[in-house]
Amino acid sequence: ETGVTQTPRHLVMGMTNKKSLKCEQHLGHNAMYWYKQSAKKPLELMFVYNFKEQTENNSVPSRFSPECPNSSHLFLHLHTLQPEDSALYLCASSQDSPTGTKYWYFGAGTRLSVL
């Protein structure tokens, strides 16, 4: 039990589909993150939310649309994706403090395949 739950675990979608990834954290953390992990590439930060406000957008294409209705839930809405968007999408949460964050907890990820 990691405290960060991602659904679905696997997703196959066509380029014209619209789907959403969901992340939920039960740890009382104030910050939530979306990362993309492609094969043979480093982890890429996509978005950061702190107390429901987006604080980082790492030049992510608009076909990825995040939503953070509250500090416990984070969504990633997907539309008109490309095959190169196929990757593992990881959600993470943390509790930021003035002395710096000590832990990021990750979910199990959603493995996305775009056909």
Added chain:
Amino acid sequence: AQKITQTQPGMFVQEKEAVTLDCTYDTSDPSYGLFWYKQPSSGEMIFLIYQGSYDQQNATEGRYSLNFQKARKSANLVISASQLGDSAMYFCAMRDLPSSGGSYIPTFGRGTSLIVHP
């Protein structure tokens, strides 16, 4: 310049032996944190160990220890008594200054693939 460098793309170790995974980092911030994560083939990133830049002693968590050499800017992970279940990708990460948006964001290395042989 890369903030986190992991020079070993792959490592092999015999079961029950110890293994060291290398990590060097680069920061000008005196206050920073170093982390190691394990990622099995299932995909989940599992937090292993944390070392703060002001911590006087090297961090240890069970079979994991972090060999922190501040002057050399290295934070190597030592796994003692390797087990078959230790086979996974291992990522070194660092947190230093907050971003312009005010968030603390970890920077990850490219990872080291560890295979434990029976």
